[in-house]
Amino acid sequence: MDSSKLENDLISEIKLSSIQAKIFLLVTWYGKMSSIQIADKLKITSENAQKTATELMSLGAFIDISETEFEAMHPRFTAVNMYRKMCEREQIEFKRNKIVDNIGVILEQPYNDARTK
DSSP states (O other): OOHHHHHHHHHHHHOOOHHHHHHHHHHHHHOOEEHHHHHHHHTOOHHHHHHHHHHHHHTTSEEESSSSEEEEOOHHHHHHHHHHHHHHHHTOOOOOOHHHHHHHHHHHHHHHHHHOO
């Protein structure tokens, strides 16, 4: 699995920032994390991790477990939901996007694996 390709697709198709894409992929792959864990893994400040994870909640990617813990929703739904919200923000027509659909398909197995340890 090429994470840089997925990251680039999230940035180009859903208009996530680079750090948003990295955090989304990290939590999707490894499961529930606190902002401190995210910060440690990505070598960023916990404040930046907290702020970005909170942004991802508003974009429809995460749910909050507690004030500082975040969990990704199922990627098949999340990718499309984030794309739909981006279309609304950008005021462009929402229609099927095969690249976005593929993001969800690729992330489904690692998402399931991380949650059935």
